[in-house]
Amino acid sequence: MAAVCAASRLLGRKIVSSKALPAVCQASNRKLHFSIYGKKGDAKVSDGISTQYPVVDHEFDAVVVGAGGAGLRAAFGLSEAGFNTACVTKLFPTRSHTVAAQGGINAALGNMEEDDWRWHFYDTVKGSDWLGDQDAIHYMTEQAPAAVVELENFGMPFSRTEEGRIYQRAFGGQSLKFGKGGQAHRCCCVADRTGHSLLHTLYGRSLRYDTSYFVEYFALDLLMEDGECKGVIALCMEDGSIHRFRAKNTVIATGGYGRTYFSCTSAHTSTGDGNAMVTRAGLPCQDLEFVQFHPTGIYGAGCLITEGCRGEGGILINSEGERFMERYAPNAKDLASRDVVSRSMTIEIREGRGVGPDKDHVYLQLHHLPPQQLAARLPGISETAMIFAGVDVTKEPIPVLPTVHYNMGGIPTNYKGQVITHENGEDMVVPGLYACGEAGCASVHGANRLGANSLLDLVVFGRACALTIADTNTPGEKLSPLKPNAGEASVANLDKIRFANGSTRTSEIRLNMQKTMQNHAAVFRTGDVLKEGCEKMDSVYKSLDDIKTFDRGIVWNTDLVETLELQNLMLNAVQTIVAAEARKESRGAHAREDFKDRVDEYDYSKPLQGQEKKPFEQHWRKHTMSYVDPKTGKVTLEYRPVIDNSLNAEECAAIPPAIRSY
Amino acid sequence: MSLLRVYCTTVFVKKGLFLESTYTACQRTAGYASGGVAKDKAPLKKAKTPQGRFDTDEIESKSKDVSERFLDDVNPETKEKGGPRGPEPTRYGDWERKGRCIDF
Numbered sequence: 001m002a003a004v005c006a007a008s009r010l011l012g013r014k015i016v017s018s019k020a021l022p023a024v025c026q027a028s029n030r031k032l033h034f035s036i037y038g039k040k041g042d043a044k045v046s047d048g049i050s051t052q053y054p055v056v057d058h059e060f061d062a063v064v065v066g067a068g069g070a071g072l073r074a075a076f077g078l079s080e081a082g083f084n085t086a087c088v089t090k091l092f093p094t095r096s097h098t099v100a101a102q103g104g105i106n107a108a109l110g111n112m113e114e115d116d117w118r119w120h121f122y123d124t125v126k127g128s129d130w131l132g133d134q135d136a137i138h139y140m141t142e143q144a145p146a147a148v149v150e151l152e153n154f155g156m157p158f159s160r161t162e163e164g165r166i167y168q169r170a171f172g173g174q175s176l177k178f179g180k181g182g183q184a185h186r187c188c189c190v191a192d193r194t195g196h197s198l199l200h201t202l203y204g205r206s207l208r209y210d211t212s213y214f215v216e217y218f219a220l221d222l223l224m225e226d227g228e229c230k231g232v233i234a235l236c237m238e239d240g241s242i243h244r245f246r247a248k249n250t251v252i253a254t255g256g257y258g259r260t261y262f263s264c265t266s267a268h269t270s271t272g273d274g275n276a277m278v279t280r281a282g283l284p285c286q287d288l289e290f291v292q293f294h295p296t297g298i299y300g301a302g303c304l305i306t307e308g309c310r311g312e313g314g315i316l317i318n319s320e321g322e323r324f325m326e327r328y329a330p331n332a333k334d335l336a337s338r339d340v341v342s343r344s345m346t347i348e349i350r351e352g353r354g355v356g357p358d359k360d361h362v363y364l365q366l367h368h369l370p371p372q373q374l375a376a377r378l379p380g381i382s383e384t385a386m387i388f389a390g391v392d393v394t395k396e397p398i399p400v401l402p403t404v405h406y407n408m409g410g411i412p413t414n415y416k417g418q419v420i421t422h423e424n425g426e427d428m429v430v431p432g433l434y435a436c437g438e439a440g441c442a443s444v445h446g447a448n449r450l451g452a453n454s455l456l457d458l459v460v461f462g463r464a465c466a467l468t469i470a471d472t473n474t475p476g477e478k479l480s481p482l483k484p485n486a487g488e489a490s491v492a493n494l495d496k497i498r499f500a501n502g503s504t505r506t507s508e509i510r511l512n513m514q515k516t517m518q519n520h521a522a523v524f525r526t527g528d529v530l531k532e533g534c535e536k537m538d539s540v541y542k543s544l545d546d547i548k549t550f551d552r553g554i555v556w557n558t559d560l561v562e563t564l565e566l567q568n569l570m571l572n573a574v575q576t577i578v579a580a581e582a583r584k585e586s587r588g589a590h591a592r593e594d595f596k597d598r599v600d601e602y603d604y605s606k607p608l609q610g611q612e613k614k615p616f617e618q619h620w621r622k623h624t625m626s627y628v629d630p631k632t633g634k635v636t637l638e639y640r641p642v643i644d645n646s647l648n649a650e651e652c653a654a655i656p657p658a659i660r661s662y
Numbered sequence: 663m664s665l666l667r668v669y670c671t672t673v674f675v676k677k678g679l680f681l682e683s684t685y686t687a688c689q690r691t692a693g694y695a696s697g698g699v700a701k702d703k704a705p706l707k708k709a710k711t712p713q714g715r716f717d718t719d720e721i722e723s724k725s726k727d728v729s730e731r732f733l734d735d736v737n738p739e740t741k742e743k744g745g746p747r748g749p750e751p752t753r754y755g756d757w758e759r760k761g762r763c764i765d766f
Contacts, residue, residue, distance in 0.1 A: 103757040103765030159745035167742045171752045172765075192746045192759055294766060304763035308754030338766070379748055381761025405766075451757065451765045 043243075048484035049491050055233075055242045060086045060212070061475050062249040063232050065219045065274060068096035069195070069458035070437025071253035072202040077466025078251075079209030082475045086245050088214045088234050090269065090561075093203045097255055097267045098458065101195025104187035105151075105459075106172060106452040107144035111165040112185040115176070117141045118652050120186060122178045124453060128446020129588040129598065130621060130657040131287070133643035136415040136442040138652050140460045147459045148188055156201040158188050172451030173662065187452045198455060217243060218561055219273060221490040222250065222433070224281045225482060229432035232277075233487035235494065237561060240554030242494075244487055246479050249432055249469045251417075252278065253462065256407035256438040259565075260573040262360075262511075262518035264404040265294075265302050269565075274439040276568035278411050279575070283421055283430060284625035284638065286441045287409035288572065289580035290589050292449055293523050295341040297403025299361040301388040305381075305400060310334040312377050314366045316345065317397065318353040324362075339523065339591055342402040346524035349401070356399060360518075363397035402523045406449050408589065409576075410441035412625065412640070415647070417442070417465035422625055422640040434468065436461035443623065447588020497563045498554070502546035506563045509547060513540050513566075513573055521577040526593045530581035537577050541570055541633035570633075575626040578635040585620040598659075605659050616641065621657070 044057045060083075064075040067089035075087040089096070108117040121141040125132055152158055152166065159167045171187035190197040217234040223244065224230070231246040257272025258264035275285050296305040296316075310316075315323045315334050328344040329336035336344075345362050354360050366374060366381075371394045374381065385393040412420050417440070419433040435441075437458050444457055520533025544567065551559040585599040586592050598604075599620040602611045616622065622639040629636075646652045736743045740750075751757045756766035 101765070102759060157744060160743040162741045162743070167740075167745060169750075169752055171757065187752075189746065191744055192751075294763060296763075304766075306754055306758035306761060306763040307756055307766070308758050309761065311754050377749075378758075378761050380759070384761040 046484070049242070049486075049488050050495075053242050053491050053495070055244055055487070055491075057244050057246065058086065059479055060084050060245060060247045061473070061477065062086070062251065062469055063088060063245045063247040064251040064253060065089070065232055065277075066096070066253035066255060066437070066439065067091070067093035067203075067213070067215075068253060068255055068437060069098040069101075069198055069202065069455065070440075070462040071096075071251070072199070072206050073459050073462030074251045074253060074434075074436055074465045075211045076202070076206035076209050077463050078249075078469060079206070079211045081466065081470040083249075083469070083473075084210075084212075084475065086212045086214060086247070087206075088217045088219050088232060088245060090216060090218045090237070090273075092215050093206075093213070094199055096199065097270055098199045098455075099196045100265075100267070101198075101455055102193050103455070104169070104171060104189035104194050104452045105144075105148060105198075105455045106174060106186045106450075107148040107168075107188060107456065108141065108186055109145050109148060109166060109168065109188070111161060112168045113176070115184060115186065117144060119176055119178055119181075119184065120144065120174065121646075121652060122655055123174050123184075124444065124450060125446075125655045126179065126658075126660055127173055127448055127450040127453075128444070129448055129660050130446070130600070130655075131290075131443070131587060131623070131642055132446030133415070133443050134645060134654050135643050135647045137444050138646040138648075139415045139464070140442075140444050140456060142647075142652070143460045143463075144456055147456065147463065151198065151201065151459060154201050154205045156190060156197055158190055172453065174450075195455060198459075214243070214245075218564065219254075219277065220494065220564070221487065222277050222281045223482065223486045225486065227430065228480075229281075229430060230480065230482050230486070233490050235561075235564075237556055240557065242487075242491055244482075246482055247432075248473060248477060248479060249434065251434040251436065251465050251469075252411060252419075252439055253435070253437040254439045256410075257569060257572040258404045258407065260513065260517050260569050260576065261291075261404045261522065262514040263297050263299065263302055263401050265297065265304060266404070271565040271569050272407075272439075272572040273565070273568045274435065275410060275575075276571040278419070278433075278435075279571050279628050280630050282627070283419065283433075284412060284627050285410065285572075285575055286412035286623050286625055286640070287443060287447075287579075288407070288576045288626060289583055289624060290408040290445075290447050291404055291521075291576065292406040292408060292589050293338075293342050293402045294405050295338050295345060295402050295523075296364055296400040298385075298388045299356070299399035299401055302403055303384065303388050304403060304405070305364060305384075305398060306378070307338070308378060309364060309366060309381070310341075312374070313369050314364055315368075316341070316400075317363045317365050318348045319355045319359065320353060322353075324348050324353070339589075342523040343591065343593075345400075345402055346522060350519075350524065350529075361399045361401035364400045365397040366393050367395055367397065401518075404522075406445075406454065407438060408441070408443070408445040408447065408449055409624075410439050411435035412623070413440050413442050413461075415442060415464070416468040417461050418468060422638065427640070434465040436465045441623075447590060493567075494560070494564070497547070497549060497567075498552060498557065498560050500547050500549045500563070502548045504543055504546055505548055505550075506559065506566055509540065509543055510562075510566050510569070512543070513537070513570060516540060517573055517577065521573075521580055523591070524593065525580055525591065527581070530577065533577050534581050537574050538633060541574055544570060571628055571630065574633055574635055575628060579624045579626050579637060582637055583620060583624065587620065600657055602657075604657050 062085045064087045078085040108115040108120045168185040170183045174184040174186045176184045216237045219234045252274040254274030258266030258270045325333045417434045419430045420427045516536045549559045601619045625638045646654045757764045
């Protein structure tokens with residue numbers, strides 16, 4: 001019996017040991033290729049910055065700030081190449097503003113007719129009004145077919161032709177044979193929601209690789225040392241802890257800054273955080289004065305009403321009930337081009353004939369058209385008007401005003417995605433820093449963006465950043481040392497705002513900034529209006545010192561985050577208006593009443609022979625590089641020449657400048 | 663015989679946890695199947711809130727859905743499969759959907 005018991009005890013122990021157990025417990029032993037909760041590696045806590053704000057230090061090979069289309073593509077491109085990557089984002093990836101892009105992606109696949117990417121190159125260069133860097137445009141348009149096919153292989157369900165190839169439609173100023181062959185069909189789409197599908201495809205794909213996602217972490221600043229970027233410092237909104245992400249490579253993909261204006265189509269989260277981080281690091285931002293407007297955006301909501309409304313007979317009226325377009329464009333009237341309509345609307349508002357309690361918008365009238373015709377030609381417009389404007393489109397007019405849609409400017413990069421500065425006449429790469437997407441300015445859109453080119457910009461340059469990093473680095477490289485108190489200034493700023501006790505609220509200062517920008521730096525730009533705007537913006541910037549916040553906590557403090565976002569917006573706004581005031585010409589989206597023509601080095605409307613080339617200081621075919629002193633809000637401007645040669649002159653000839661006419 | 667029992671009990675001690683969880687799970691599903699406890703509880707679907715300005719009857723809005731699917735999701739004029747619903751979005755030069763301009 002004793003022997004039996006002993007034997008059973010032995011047997012029992014053997015059975016209890018984990019390796020012999022059945023499948024129940026195996027999951028805890030098996031090594032997974034992703035990590036639970038998305039965080040892995042050792043994070044060390046230190047009080048190197050302050051004892052009040054303990055800092056958690058993480059080390060990675062690469063950090064991507066922003067998880068929209070460009071950020072996700074860069075993040076999983078890097079993970080695919082084997083780099084230990086962190087993706088720091090203030091929103092859940094599928095909530096980024098890319099999800100709202102319902103238009104399509106342009107690519108010269110040649111499914112509907114014979115097509116060549118060089119013709120797409122020509123269209124984009126012309127659309128940018130010759131302010132785009134032709135090497136970056138060459139890179140983007142040449143990679144476009146491969147990028148779209150890659151997305152399709154990732155599972156993005158593009159719409160198909162009968163034969164099963166991707167269906168392409170005509171959109172976005174695309175032509176064949178360098179503008180001489182008629183309309184090109186290059187725009188690929190996914191039913192009604194291309195951006196939504198793109199974002200979900202990229203997010204799903206990124207989960208295959210072991211990218212560590214830090215969701216709802218607000219990136220405060222870059223960690224710069226000796227002109228090199230060594231990582232990012234961020235605030236975890238969930239528990240209020242400060243995190244430093246040390247990495248040899250940082251990619252910024254934070255999107256645009258539409259929220260500097262009163263009326264914009266962007267989400268409330270489009271606050272230009274990346275541009276502001278770069279500005280505070282002492283680096284320049286490029287071409288911020290180029291902002292794309294649309295004439296008829298619904299007042300308050302920011303959704304755009306299609307031009308088809310005016311095409312079907314809708315008219316714009318002012319407070320006197322007058323069809324004012326007849327005065328500005330006697331022949332085309334309401335069907336004049338978008339910039340003419342936007343400027344006319346703004347002039348009416350400035351002259352006091354706006355409608356509403358603040359007299360700051362005009363009406364779009366559709367109720368004079370027969371309701372059945374409206375419902376047949378524009379299905380869904382009554383629903384849109386009711387939901388966003390609260391009006392019955394068959395009885396009342398829709399309140400509209402010019403609305404910001406896209407920011408062509410951003411962080412200057414070369415065609416590989418590396419951030420550059422311009423010193424002594426040459427482009428110098430900032431080591432360790434990259435930018436892509438709407439936050440970056442490569443510059444492919446130049447002075448004006450063509451439709452359906454921005455989704456292409458996201459995927460091509462997101463991938464380019466990942467490829468450049470993979471080419472020049474190896475995974476697991478040792479990081480250079482960082483000062484233990486790096487990021488101190490950001491935390492000091494955070495603390496100051498958290499306990500701010502001035503007299504104006506964040507929302508009031510923000511509204512002041514938005515109204516000032518909408519009145520002075522919108523579509524209608526002349527010298528006096530812009531100068532007045534610059535002075536007003538200066539005083540609004542100074543009013544930031546007198547800000548009052550209410551929430552003193554650190555856990556999910558939205559008052560604090562909104563104020564940080566306001567600081568970022570303010571930096572973008574001052575650069576935009578000062579750069580617009582300085583640029584004394586009209587080019588693309590930047591149109592001035594007092595300088596109506598483009599000022600290039602030659603006058604391209606006349607034959608070049610016998611013309612003398614204007615020196616660099618006297619013409620305007622150059623990029624604006626703006627710097628701000630964050631303490632005073634003073635903006636300094638420098639200029640950088642446009643890159644006029646493509647990557648390979650034999651494969652693709654550069655397009656010499658000409659007058660842009662459609 | 664006793665050895666076997668000892669062997670069985672030791673195995674059951676570790677497997678017991680696993681079995682316990684499946685046993686309770688069975689109990690839970692068994693409850694629904696027999697329809698004893700579940701029927702007395704309140705229905706899971708929330709009651710409808712009072713009708714507001716923007717509320718339409720569900721059936722009405724479904725039939726008036728502006729962008730109805732094409733047959734087999736194939737557009738009859740352009741033969742595009744899986745494309746945007748409703749009229750061609752680029753017909754006015756910008757990308758239009760439900761009266762809103764999405765891209766231009």
